[in-house]
Amino acid sequence: MSFIHGFYTGIVNGLREVWAHKFRSFLSMIGIILGVAALVAMVGVVRGMIQEMRIYFESAGGINRIYVEEKEPPDEQLPFAHLSPGRTYKDAIAVEQGSTFAELVSPEVNLNWKRYQIGRDREHAPTRGVLPEKIVILDQKVAEGRFIGDLDVERSSPVVVIGGWLRDEFFDEDEEALGQTIKINRRSFKIIGVLEFLGDKKSRQNPFYWKNRVAYMPITTAMKRFNGNDDIQELNVHIKDVSVINEAVAQVENILLQTHRGIRDFEVRTMEEQLAEFKKLESSFTLALGGVAGISLLVGGLGIMNVMLAVINERIREIGVRKAVGARGFDIFIQFVAESVVISVLGGIIGMIVSVGFVNLLKEVVPDDKFKIILSPDAMIAGFVFSVVIGVCAGIYPALKAARLDVIDALRYE
Incomplete structure (x- = not known):
C-alpha cells in the first residue's frame, strides 16, 4: 500500500x-x-x-506466378548457343501440354509502343499480343465488350482490347467505343473491348497507369502482322497450388530444356523471390525511419532527465524535511519517478494529438498520386508506450540521486 500511496502522491506532486x-x-x-x-x-x-508496393505486387500476378526470363547461357554452352531457338510460342504450347502443375500459361509478344489513330487524333500506347488467359493474370475486368477469345487467336483476327486511358483519350464518356475502327501503325483494327479504368483518373501518377494504358491484341495477330516470327518476350505460368511451386519450377525448366535443345538460355523465376526482397525493403524502411523517431524520443528523455535534475536541486531542503519526518529513500525515489512519468505521459498524449494534425498536414503537402500516408493507431499507441518507458528510464537517475541525499546535508542546503 505504501508503494501505491507514494506513487499516487508522486503523480499529484508531478x-x-x-x-x-x-x-x-x-x-x-x-x-x-x-x-x-x-x-x-x-x-x-x-x-x-x-x-503501393503491395498493390503493384498483386497486380503483377501474385505469389502463384512463375515467369521465364532470358538469360546468358553458361560459358560451356556459349559455342552452341545458336542451336537454341530462344523463347518462342512453342515454349508456351509445350508447357501447357506437359506441365501437371500449371493452371494457366500466358505467353506475350511485346510490341512496345505503337501509334494509335482515329481520324486526326493520335496517341501512343504499349501494345501486347496475348492469349485469352491474360485477363485472369491481369486480375482486371472488362468494362465494355469482351476480351480476346480463342477464335480471335485461331484466326489471327485484327481486333484489339484497349485500356481505359486510350478510351478516354479517343472517346467522350457517352460515346460508343465498341466496334469502332482504330489504326495501329496504319493497320486497321476493330475495338472489341475496353478494360476497366483502375485507380483515380485525376491522379497524375496513378500506380495503375501502365495497366490503364496498355492495349492487347491476339498473340497470333501480333506475330503475323507485326513481328513476322513466333518469338515471345514473356512467358507467365500460374500454378494451381503455391505449395508445389518448387516442383513446378523444376518441371517447367525440364520442358524448356527440351524446346531449347538443352541450352540454358533462360531462367525460371518465382514471385517468392520478389516477395522476399519486398519484405526486406519493408523491414529496412521501418527500422530506418523508426530509428530516427526513436532517437527523437531518446532526446526527449534526456530533456526530462535534465528537468528532473533541476527540480531536485530546487527541492533539496524539501527532500531533507521529508526524510527528517520519516520518509524513506524509497518513498523519495517513487515520488520523483512518478513525477517523471507524469511529464512523459502528458508529452505522449499531446504527441498523439499533434501526430494526427501532422499526418493530415503531410497528406495536404504530399499529393495522393505519389503515395498515400496512412494514420496508424498502432503507431500512435507504440509511440505513447515508448514515451512512457522513456519517461520512467529518464526519471530513475534523478530519483536515485534524490533518494540518496543525506538528510543532514539536505537540511543545511541553502
Missing part, C-alpha cells in the same frame, strides 16, 4: 509541478511530443509506400 512551471514543463515535453509525432508520421509514410 501534476502540481507541471502546472506551477508550465513553460519549463512544456520545454521538457517537446522532445517527447516531437518524437511521438515523428514516429507516427514516419510509420504512416512507410505504410503508404508499402501499400
Whole structure:
C-alpha cells in the first residue's frame, strides 16, 4: 500500500509541478511530443509506400506466378548457343501440354509502343499480343465488350482490347467505343473491348497507369502482322497450388530444356523471390525511419532527465524535511519517478494529438498520386508506450540521486 500511496502522491506532486512551471514543463515535453509525432508520421509514410508496393505486387500476378526470363547461357554452352531457338510460342504450347502443375500459361509478344489513330487524333500506347488467359493474370475486368477469345487467336483476327486511358483519350464518356475502327501503325483494327479504368483518373501518377494504358491484341495477330516470327518476350505460368511451386519450377525448366535443345538460355523465376526482397525493403524502411523517431524520443528523455535534475536541486531542503519526518529513500525515489512519468505521459498524449494534425498536414503537402500516408493507431499507441518507458528510464537517475541525499546535508542546503 505504501508503494501505491507514494506513487499516487508522486503523480499529484508531478501534476502540481507541471502546472506551477508550465513553460519549463512544456520545454521538457517537446522532445517527447516531437518524437511521438515523428514516429507516427514516419510509420504512416512507410505504410503508404508499402501499400503501393503491395498493390503493384498483386497486380503483377501474385505469389502463384512463375515467369521465364532470358538469360546468358553458361560459358560451356556459349559455342552452341545458336542451336537454341530462344523463347518462342512453342515454349508456351509445350508447357501447357506437359506441365501437371500449371493452371494457366500466358505467353506475350511485346510490341512496345505503337501509334494509335482515329481520324486526326493520335496517341501512343504499349501494345501486347496475348492469349485469352491474360485477363485472369491481369486480375482486371472488362468494362465494355469482351476480351480476346480463342477464335480471335485461331484466326489471327485484327481486333484489339484497349485500356481505359486510350478510351478516354479517343472517346467522350457517352460515346460508343465498341466496334469502332482504330489504326495501329496504319493497320486497321476493330475495338472489341475496353478494360476497366483502375485507380483515380485525376491522379497524375496513378500506380495503375501502365495497366490503364496498355492495349492487347491476339498473340497470333501480333506475330503475323507485326513481328513476322513466333518469338515471345514473356512467358507467365500460374500454378494451381503455391505449395508445389518448387516442383513446378523444376518441371517447367525440364520442358524448356527440351524446346531449347538443352541450352540454358533462360531462367525460371518465382514471385517468392520478389516477395522476399519486398519484405526486406519493408523491414529496412521501418527500422530506418523508426530509428530516427526513436532517437527523437531518446532526446526527449534526456530533456526530462535534465528537468528532473533541476527540480531536485530546487527541492533539496524539501527532500531533507521529508526524510527528517520519516520518509524513506524509497518513498523519495517513487515520488520523483512518478513525477517523471507524469511529464512523459502528458508529452505522449499531446504527441498523439499533434501526430494526427501532422499526418493530415503531410497528406495536404504530399499529393495522393505519389503515395498515400496512412494514420496508424498502432503507431500512435507504440509511440505513447515508448514515451512512457522513456519517461520512467529518464526519471530513475534523478530519483536515485534524490533518494540518496543525506538528510543532514539536505537540511543545511541553502
